[in-house]
Amino acid sequence: MKVERTEIESRQSWREEIVYQRPKALSTTRTHYCPGCTHGIIHRLIAEVIDELGIMEQTIGVFPVGCAVFGYDYFNFDASEAAHGRAPAVATGIKRIYPDKMVFTYQGDGDLAAIGTTEIVHAAARGENITTIFVNNAIYGMTGGQMAPTTLPGQRTTSTWQGRDVAIAGHPVKVSEMLATQDGAVYIARTAVNSPANVNRAKGAIKKAFKVQQAKLGFALVEVLSACPVGWGLAPKEALVWITEHMIPSYPLGEFKATDEVKAIVG
Amino acid sequence: MESKVLMKGNEAIGEGAIRAGCQAYFGYPITPQTELLEYMSHWMIELGRVFVQAESEIAAINMCYGAAAAGARVMTSSSSPGISLKQEGISYMAGAELPCVIVNVVRGGPGLGNIAPAQGDYFQATKGGGHGDYRLLVLAPASVQEAMDLTSLAFDLADKYRNPVMLLADGLIGQVMEPVHLHDWTPQFVAKPWALTGAAGREKNVIKSIYLQPEKMEPHVQHLQRKYAQMRSDEVRYAEMMVADADIVLVAYGTASRVCQTALKLARSEGLRVGLFRPISLFPFPIQQISDLAKSAKMFLVAELSSGQMVEDVRLAAAGKVPVHLVSRLGGMQLTPEEVLVAIKELGGNEGGAN
Ligand SMILES: Cc1ncc(C[n+]2csc(CCOP(=O)(O)OP(=O)(O)O)c2C)c(N)n1
Ligand code: SF4
Numbered sequence: 151m152k153v154e155r156t157e158i159e160s161r162q163s164w165r166e167e168i169v170y171q172r173p174k175a176l177s178t179t180r181t182h183y184c185p186g187c188t189h190g191i192i193h194r195l196i197a198e199v200i201d202e203l204g205i206m207e208q209t210i211g212v213f214p215v216g217c218a219v220f221g222y223d224y225f226n227f228d229a230s231e232a233a234h235g236r237a238p239a240v241a242t243g244i245k246r247i248y249p250d251k252m253v254f255t256y257q258g259d260g261d262l263a264a265i266g267t268t269e270i271v272h273a274a275a276r277g278e279n280i281t282t283i284f285v286n287n288a289i290y291g292m293t294g295g296q297m298a299p300t301t302l303p304g305q306r307t308t309s310t311w312q313g314r315d316v317a318i319a320g321h322p323v324k325v326s327e328m329l330a331t332q333d334g335a336v337y338i339a340r341t342a343v344n345s346p347a348n349v350n351r352a353k354g355a356i357k358k359a360f361k362v363q364q365a366k367l368g369f370a371l372v373e374v375l376s377a378c379p380v381g382w383g384l385a386p387k388e389a390l391v392w393i394t395e396h397m398i399p400s401y402p403l404g405e406f407k408a409t410d411e412v413k414a415i416v417g
Numbered sequence: 418m419e420s421k422v423l424m425k426g427n428e429a430i431g432e433g434a435i436r437a438g439c440q441a442y443f444g445y446p447i448t449p450q451t452e453l454l455e456y457m458s459h460w461m462i463e464l465g466r467v468f469v470q471a472e473s474e475i476a477a478i479n480m481c482y483g484a485a486a487a488g489a490r491v492m493t494s495s496s497s498p499g500i501s502l503k504q505e506g507i508s509y510m511a512g513a514e515l516p517c518v519i520v521n522v523v524r525g526g527p528g529l530g531n532i533a534p535a536q537g538d539y540f541q542a543t544k545g546g547g548h549g550d551y552r553l554l555v556l557a558p559a560s561v562q563e564a565m566d567l568t569s570l571a572f573d574l575a576d577k578y579r580n581p582v583m584l585l586a587d588g589l590i591g592q593v594m595e596p597v598h599l600h601d602w603t604p605q606f607v608a609k610p611w612a613l614t615g616a617a618g619r620e621k622n623v624i625k626s627i628y629l630q631p632e633k634m635e636p637h638v639q640h641l642q643r644k645y646a647q648m649r650s651d652e653v654r655y656a657e658m659m660v661a662d663a664d665i666v667l668v669a670y671g672t673a674s675r676v677c678q679t680a681l682k683l684a685r686s687e688g689l690r691v692g693l694f695r696p697i698s699l700f701p702f703p704i705q706q707i708s709d710l711a712k713s714a715k716m717f718l719v720a721e722l723s724s725g726q727m728v729e730d731v732r733l734a735a736a737g738k739v740p741v742h743l744v745s746r747l748g749g750m751q752l753t754p755e756e757v758l759v760a761i762k763e764l765g766g767n768e769g770g771a772n
Pocket of ligand 1: 215216217218234257258259260261262285287289290291292293298
């Protein structure tokens with residue numbers, strides 16, 4: 151039966167409410183990410199947080215060499231590319247010139263935990279007042295799926311064909327645990343984007359990490375366990391399950407550090 | 418305010434930077450440039466500007482990248498091995514068109530080498546150094562005064578061309594103490610609408626060197642080449658001594674040119690017609706001037722503290738019109754005026770006789 155729209159409206163007293171829309175800080179540029187890649191979710195969370203804090207016009211993002219290399223195209227704020235691993239040094243340079251702007255780095259695990267380990271450790275040690283979003287997908291996505299420092303023991307990659315053998319290739323780097331030991335780091339959390347509940351928690355942690363910077367408390371980092379279905383050779387849905395079953399047991403979620411000052415200001 | 422003080426070369430470079438309005442310095446200790454880092458650690462903080470002792474030369478150059486992207490006048494300094502580490506960052510800055518002053522107080526190499534004055538980094542400084550199709554403006558001081566003045570100038574040139582500028586000194590220029598005039602320097606500040614300042618009331622700015630499609634990268638690199646062409650026409654700097662009647666023209670920069678100056682006096686006192694041509698800008702290289710001298714002189718004698726690097730550029734400029742010879746010491750050993758004089762005489766510099 152065909153019902154006139156006005157009739158429904160009068161019967162049900164329709165109310166229009168926008169429940170979801172593109173965050174202002176996110177640009178309309180179509181991303182190049184593979185289907186099922188969760189880089190896009192993490193971008194959206196950052197954009198939502200920036201909108202909610204009303205800081206888009208003060209924000210300067212520093213993007214890595216890795217799959218997120220075109221990050222500067224996907225947001226509507228000032229941004230810089232950085233050499234592979236050097237985003238924390240670039241962010242330090244920007245932040246020291248503009249201590250009142252909001253400066254963040256967005257880095258993969260190869261970028262942050264292999265070639266750029268020195269830069270991230272020292273940015274944390276200096277208590278550099280920046281925010282780092284660390285995307286741990288246990289693989290080198292951009293170069294086609296080689297072993298990352300965070301690749302799990304036994305995980306197959308294009309440079310660990312039989313699975314990562316710790317006798318040959320060593321052990322995974324636990325970034326959040328390591329950085330939490332630095333006095334200059336005031337907020338360190340590990341999150342995941344494998345389920346709606348975890349996505350919400352990840353957003354909460356990202357928001358805290360930006361608020362820490364706003365309150366000028368020191369270095370803040372949020373690690374996000376992220377899916378790389380293409381690199382892992384899994385379907386998008388299976389990749390989310392793989393995070394639950396394999397990554398989280400090795401990389402437990404939670405806050406590794408929140409100083410009393412942080413708790414007092416951002417909860 | 419004009420005054421004269423005794424200063425070490427490294428300190429004079431720091432002072433030149435401060436007078437040029439350097440807003441941020443990032444460095445890492447290495448001999449023989451460390452006094453520069455120490456000088457900046459004191460004065461930059463005293464003046465409320467930015468000083469960070471970075472965790473490595475790699476971090477230091479990338480901090481420069483960030484601060485330059487934010488629109489600041491920035492400097493880093495190091496010596497040979499540290500400059501090698503900075504090369505990736507320098508290439509990124511050239512690609513992203515970020516102004517920056519980079520000081521290399523050159524020491525003996527290759528490898529860890531030693532800490533004696535040397536000129537073995539000429540190729541690295543003038544031919545690009547890092548990866549890709551780019552150039553730096555390279556200035557080579559021959560005195561403490563010039564080290565200070567060229568450093569100040571380097572900041573203006575970096576801003577003018579949106580390109581990194583290298584001050585190529587050496588261990589002697591860095592370590593020697595000489596009187597310097599501290600004159601006021603009026604920096605030529607330029608507007609930087611491209612800088613990252615937060616996109617308030619304007620379109621967003623992006624600083625990058627990536628152009629994935631070759632169709633977009635080629636015009637970008639062509640644009641860079643046009644800047645280098647402009648440098649070649651507008652920024653050639655040099656000094657010359659008694660070249661007008663010279664049969665043999667010595668060609669040397671930095672410390673080697675000072676040795677040549679003494680050798681020239683010795684030669685002239687013996688009645689030998691010797692002149693000295695000193696490139697101050699190593700890129701752009703004074704090609705035209707050397708080409709012109711090749712018409713009047715009988716030969717060039719290049720003096721270098723390396724196995725012969727600048728000599729290749731002199732040969733290109735002389736274009737086979739006259740012979741180009743080399744006298745050099747390696748590995749941080751110093752040339753003496755007597756050694757240069759011997760080389761002059763061996764080349765027949767005494768044939769012209771007294772006049
Ligand atoms: C100095 C340098 N070394 C190596 C590379 C090649 N490279 C590009 S991205 C990348 C790894 C990126 O992996 P990751 O940081 O984990 O990010 P993802 O692509 O997985 O998001 C490598 C090795 C480079 N661009 N520069
Ligand atoms: S390779 Fe992996 S990380 Fe990169 S875009 Fe594809 S799914 Fe995402």
